[in-house]
Amino acid sequence: MAGFRDREKQHFPLTSIQAVVDLFSDQLERGDEVDLALLSIVLGCIENTLTMNRSSHSNVDESKTITPIFPVVEADTIEALYAKFTALIKGAVDLTKFESEYATRELVKRVSDVVWGSLTRAYYKDKAHLQSLFSFLTGNKLDCFGVAFAVVAACQVLGFKDVKLSLSEDHAWVVFGKDSSETAEVTWHGKGNEDKRGQPITEAVRDKAWLYLNGQPVVCTRQMEAAAMVSSINPAISATIDSVEMGSLQQELLCLLYQKGHLSRYPMAIGNLADLEEISSIPGHPTSNQLFEEAIRVAQTHYNNQHVYPYTYFGGYMYRHKQYAKAIHAWAEAASVIKGYNYTREDEEVYKEFLEIANDFIPTIAKVCFKEESSSSGESSLLQNPAVYADLLRIYDGICEWEEGSSTPVLHTGWAQQFTFSLSKFDPRVRSLLDIHVENEEEEDEDGEEKDSSKPNGKDKQEKETDQAASQKALGVEKEKDTAATQRTRRGRKR
Numbered sequence: 321m322a323g324f325r326d327r328e329k330q331h332f333p334l335t336s337i338q339a340v341v342d343l344f345s346d347q348l349e350r351g352d353e354v355d356l357a358l359l360s361i362v363l364g365c366i367e368n369t370l371t372m373n374r375s376s377h378s379n380v381d382e383s384k385t386i387t388p389i390f391p392v393v394e395a396d397t398i399e400a401l402y403a404k405f406t407a408l409i410k411g412a413v414d415l416t417k418f419e420s421e422y423a424t425r426e427l428v429k430r431v432s433d434v435v436w437g438s439l440t441r442a443y444y445k446d447k448a449h450l451q452s453l454f455s456f457l458t459g460n461k462l463d464c465f466g467v468a469f470a471v472v473a474a475c476q477v478l479g480f481k482d483v484k485l486s487l488s489e490d491h492a493w494v495v496f497g498k499d500s501s502e503t504a505e506v507t508w509h510g511k512g513n514e515d516k517r518g519q520p521i522t523e524a525v526r527d528k529a530w531l532y533l534n535g536q537p538v539v540c541t542r543q544m545e546a547a548a549m550v551s552s553i554n555p556a557i558s559a560t561i562d563s564v565e566m567g568s569l570q571q572e573l574l575c576l577l578y579q580k581g582h583l584s585r586y587p588m589a590i591g592n593l594a595d596l597e598e599i600s601s602i603p604g605h606p607t608s609n610q611l612f613e614e615a616i617r618v619a620q621t622h623y624n625n626q627h628v629y630p631y632t633y634f635g636g637y638m639y640r641h642k643q644y645a646k647a648i649h650a651w652a653e654a655a656s657v658i659k660g661y662n663y664t665r666e667d668e669e670v671y672k673e674f675l676e677i678a679n680d681f682i683p684t685i686a687k688v689c690f691k692e693e694s695s696s697s698g699e700s701s702l703l704q705n706p707a708v709y710a711d712l713l714r715i716y717d718g719i720c721e722w723e724e725g726s727s728t729p730v731l732h733t734g735w736a737q738q739f740t741f742s743l744s745k746f747d748p749r750v751r752s753l754l755d756i757h758v759e760n761e762e763e764e765d766e767d768g769e770e771k772d773s774s775k776p777n778g779k780d781k782q783e784k785e786t787d788q789a790a791s792q793k794a795l796g797v798e799k800e801k802d803t804a805a806t807q808r809t810r811r812g813r814k815r
């Protein structure tokens with residue numbers, strides 16, 4: 321049974337990032353005995369010190385040098401909070417009613433009610449730093465991820481090894497029972513939605529629903545739950561300032577988890593590490609590029625390519641580094657994923673991602689490249705590249721297909737204006753280089769005669785090639801030039 325014993329105590333007092341990394345490393349070696357409550361309280365305590373009520377001059381002296389400050393975390397501070405958590409949970413759940421080795425729906429609901437019942441009545445739910453057990457125990461506040469995490473940590477304290485955290489790209493719930501065959505809502509989602517705590521996630525709820533990843537969520541091991549806790553670290557001191565020490569701690573812990581193989585089924589955590597490596601890469605660590613590509617491969621291999629964020633992470637990275645053709649290609653892949661979903665009112669987060677891509681990033685790319693073309697020798701290869709134009713059509717087609725069959729509309733005229741603006745910046749000749757094939761469908765020409773499908777766009781091969789050769793020659797189509805990377809300021813993300 322996890323507990324606050326000599327093995328843990330020997331790491332205290334924690335006085336540096338390395339000391340916290342050593343504590344995590346020791347815990348991770350314990351396999352599924354990783355003590356979630358202990359680690360969450362420690363991380364929450366450090367985050368609280370490094371990000372809350374820090375006057376902006378606290379560690380800047382007259383010579384403007386910034387002395388790094390790392391809080392000293394004493395054993396008895398952590399032990400007291402740990403004891404408070406175990407007493408709250410064990411005191412509120414009568415285990416004599418739950419004899420089985422495996423959790424039941426009643427047990428899970430009871431634990432969720434105990435956590436839920438301890439929260440203060442009214443507070444801003446999407447404020448920062450409400451994700452940890454430190455926040456729960458010292459402020460009685462948790463965000464929606466934090467409630468799900470606290471339920472799993474509480475079930476660990478009660479000795480139920482089968483209750484596991486299940487994660488989508490914008491929601492969290494638990495699986496439990498023999499073979500993790502049962503599911504249960506344990507927290508709320510979004511604003512103005514009635515919570516469904518205690519209910520199972522049925523096939524009807526989950527199929528074609530992005531919020532549940534169409535039945536392909538990340539079901540966590542204990543070590544992956546530690547990775548989720550590290551991913552939920554929020555280094556932000558204010559809207560514009562991050563704690564360097566907290567960001568470094570998050571990066572070192574994610575890298576430790578990565579090197580031990582605990583991110584191998586967790587695309588978003590790999591993406592979070594990639595984001596941090598992009599801001600300040602550490603020698604010996606994997607590069608951002610490698611990590612973004614690995615996150616995509618993991619989603620393709622283990623989650624039937626139902627995850628959107630690995631592609632939008634990568635697209636954002638390519639966009640920031642001005643590799644626009646690769647960014648547009650990644651967004652086309654993201655659109656190919658979202659088109660398989662039906663949009664509902666609880667999908668605002670992924671709606672915002674596509675809104676920014678289609679109505680901000682892509683029009684900006686079109687403007688920048690169009691300006692380049694008119695200023696230089698007309699050599700903006702992007703706007704003359706048929707592959708990029710095809711990807712753009714895939715993005716718009718995917719978003720339209722996403723809307724089809726959905727209970728809530730996605731598109732409005734603003735989208736159409738931006739679509740047409742961006743498409744209009746491309747050289748008209750790229751269209752003649754496009755072969756839009758309709759996979760194994762009978763094609764009919766205008767008078768209803770079956771068209772010879774070997775003649776795409778109604779032209780025979782010979783005519784087609786002549787057109788293409790002429791356009792290619794006229795366009796001098798070549799590969800997108802890589803341009804210098806730009807430093808990215810980390811985009812704070814709602815958890």
Ligand SMILES: FC(F)(F)Cc1cc2c(N3CCN(c4nnc(C(F)(F)F)s4)CC3)ncnc2s1
Nearest residue numbers: 465487488489490491492551588629632633815
């Ligand atoms: F549990 C919930 F409800 F909070 C859902 C989860 C979110 C999330 C996450 N995120 C959210 C997505 N996020 C993104 N960062 N960039 C993104 C992209 F749009 F650029 F792809 S998505 C970073 C952190 N990172 C690790 N694990 C999780 S589990």
